[in-house]
Amino acid sequence: MPIVKPKRSAPTTDMTAMCDMAFMLLSFFIMTAQFRQNEAAAIETPTSISGIKVPDTDIMTISLDKNGQVFFGIDNQEHRRAMLENIGEVYGISFSDREKKSFGLLPNFGMPVNQLKSYLALRPEQQKQIKQPGIPVDSTANLQTNQLAQWVFNARKANSKLRIAVKGDNLAKFPSFKNVLSSLQSQNINKFNLITGTEAPPAGWTND
Amino acid sequence: MANIDTGGGGGKHKGGGKVRGKKMSTRVDMTPMVDLGFLLITFFILATTLNKPSSMTLNVPDKTEKVETEPIKASKVMTLFLGQNNEVHYIAGKAANEDPKLETVRYGQQLRQAILDARAKIGADFVVVIKPTPKSTYRNMVDILDEMAITKSKRYALVDQLTPDEEKLIADKLK
Numbered sequence: 001m002p003i004v005k006p007k008r009s010a011p012t013t014d015m016t017a018m019c020d021m022a023f024m025l026l027s028f029f030i031m032t033a034q035f036r037q038n039e040a041a042a043i044e045t046p047t048s049i050s051g052i053k054v055p056d057t058d059i060m061t062i063s064l065d066k067n068g069q070v071f072f073g074i075d076n077q078e079h080r081r082a083m084l085e086n087i088g089e090v091y092g093i094s095f096s097d098r099e100k101k102s103f104g105l106l107p108n109f110g111m112p113v114n115q116l117k118s119y120l121a122l123r124p125e126q127q128k129q130i131k132q133p134g135i136p137v138d139s140t141a142n143l144q145t146n147q148l149a150q151w152v153f154n155a156r157k158a159n160s161k162l163r164i165a166v167k168g169d170n171l172a173k174f175p176s177f178k179n180v181l182s183s184l185q186s187q188n189i190n191k192f193n194l195i196t197g198t199e200a201p202p203a204g205w206t207n208d
Numbered sequence: 209m210a211n212i213d214t215g216g217g218g219g220k221h222k223g224g225g226k227v228r229g230k231k232m233s234t235r236v237d238m239t240p241m242v243d244l245g246f247l248l249i250t251f252f253i254l255a256t257t258l259n260k261p262s263s264m265t266l267n268v269p270d271k272t273e274k275v276e277t278e279p280i281k282a283s284k285v286m287t288l289f290l291g292q293n294n295e296v297h298y299i300a301g302k303a304a305n306e307d308p309k310l311e312t313v314r315y316g317q318q319l320r321q322a323i324l325d326a327r328a329k330i331g332a333d334f335v336v337v338i339k340p341t342p343k344s345t346y347r348n349m350v351d352i353l354d355e356m357a358i359t360k361s362k363r364y365a366l367v368d369q370l371t372p373d374e375e376k377l378i379a380d381k382l383k
Contacts, residue, residue, distance in 0.1 A: 015238035022245030029252035046347040048354040050264035064346065165263060168346035174290070177346050178368055185271050193263035196350055202320075205358060 041065040041110065041132070043169045047199035051207075054195055058161045060152070061195070063108060064168040068176030069134025072151050073108025074162060080104045082158035083151070090143070090150055093117060110134040113147055139182030149183045164192040264353060268366070280335050282306070286326040287337045289374070290344035290352065291381050300326040304373035312381070315351050323359045336364040339374070343382050 043063055056075070063071040074080055081100045088095050091113050095103070099120040103109075110132035111119050119127065137148040156162055164184065168177055184192065201207075282303035289297040295312055296319055302308035313319045327334045336356065340349050349366075356364050370378075 015242050019238045019242045019245060022242055022249060026245055026249050026252065029249060029256065033252050033256045045261060046350040048262065048264050048350055049357060050262050050354070052263050052265070054261050054263045166266075168350070170345065170347040172346040173342065174340040174344045174346065174349060174368075175342050177349065178340075181268065185268060188270065190268050190270055192266055194266055194350060194353075195261050195263050196354075198260075198262045202358060 041069065041071050043167055044171075045167060045196050046170050047197035048194075049199055049201040049205070050196065051198070052193075054165060054193065055163065058159060058163060059165055060155050060162045061108060061165050061167055062148070062152075062180060064166065064172045064176060064180060065134075066169040066171040067134075068172055069110055069132070070137050070148055070176075070180060071108045071110040071132070072135055072148065072155075073106070074155050074159070076159065077104040079155070079159040079162075080106070083155045086154035086157050087113060087150065090154065095120070112136055113150075137179050137183050139179065139186055146183055146186075148180065149187055152184065152189070153187060164189060165195050166192055167195040264350070264357070266353065284330055284333055285335050285337055286323070286330070287339060287374070288352065289370075289378050289381075290338070290340040290348045291378065292341075292343035294348065295381070296322075296348075296352075297378055297381055298322060298326075299377070301330060304371060304377050308377075310377060310381075315348070315355075319352075319355055320359060323355065323361065327359070327361070334361070334363070336361050338364060338366050339370060340366070340368060341370070341378070341382055 041063060043065055058075065060072070060074045063073070065071065074083065081104045084095055084100055084103045087093075093113065093116075095117065099117065102120045102124075103116075105124070106127075109116075109119075112133065112135065115133075119130065119132075122130070135148050135151065136145050138146050140146050143150065152164070166177075166180060184190075283301050285303075286298060286300040287304070291297050291312075294315055296315065297310050297312050299308040299310055311322065313322050323336070338349075338352050340352075353366075
């Protein structure tokens with residue numbers, strides 16, 4: 001009597017279900033994706049229990065990195081260009097269309113106005129390699145030493161609905177934040193948002 | 209590999225019948241498709257910012273309008289000095305020139321307890337004055353403001369100038 005051998009088959013799996021799931025997840029992630037902007041400085045924000053979300057539109061972000069350098073950006077490309085034109089009028093610099101276009105693509109920047117023109121003339125890859133020194137800021141009304149105030153003013157001129165968000169690094173020293181604060185206060189801006197990460201409130205805490 | 213061969217290949221021809229075309233399997237090998245799917249998923253997971261940042265509102269008093277307010281009694285005030293190395297020094301219920309006891313706490317639970325204790329001692333009209341020193345960081349300030357929200361201290365002020373008495377008091381903590 002011959003030995004009955006079990007019929008051997010290749011170890012196969014039905015991949016249909018797996019494939020369905022993979023593509024469902026894929027479509028979910030594509031729809032919810034919000035791409036990380038190419039920021040001029042890496043900033044690690046502190047966390048807070050505040051659950052208010054940062055709005056996506058009509059927002060200007062003042063970033064403060066750990067060395068106390070200040071970066072500035074607004075959300076809409078049209079408004080960025082309008083802001084640059086306004087700034088050009090204030091400082092008596094005229095920007096070419098190409099420079100305006102290049103400026104429109106910057107989510108945020110930290111160049112003093114007098115170096116901005118040469119920075120915008122560079123190609124995007126070259127721009128990335130340059131270490132931006134930050135926007136000069138203090139509490140005075142001086143055009144040169146408090147350029148942040150001019151940027152804020154002209155950004156609001158370009159878009160009056162802009163809200164202000166301050167994004168500071170964990171390690172930024174308080175005096176540099178104070179400079180930003182007094183620059184804003186000197187224009188009578190007394191309400192703004194601090195961007196923070198989210199952390200869970202302590203157990204038993206309720207918002208009222 | 210992943211396709212199952214369900215046979216269907218025409219093997220034998222039954223006695224003199226019609227020669228039928230060889231039936232092909234309709235199974236498709238899905239492996240590359242799944243591979244691609246997961247590759248794209250990985251990309252989108254890595255490229256998205258999942259946790260959206262939240263924001264806390266900060267209102268500062270108007271500098272241009274001068275409203276004369278009644279000075280707050282030192283006995284109602286807890287003053288927090290944000291020092292270096294993530295330490296908070298505080299005095300409660302006494303002004304800086306009345307030889308108060310300067311306590312030092314860390315951020316987090318210790319600080320929260322200190323605020324709650326001071327409030328229990330001082331009572332309902334308790335005011336917190338936050339004085340960040342030049343040695344403190346932005347994070348310290350956010351932590352303190354957060355602590356105000358957690359302990360529900362509604363009356364607080366952010367003051368960035370130290371009086372000479374206060375400077376003397378915390379001078380040795382800031383070295």
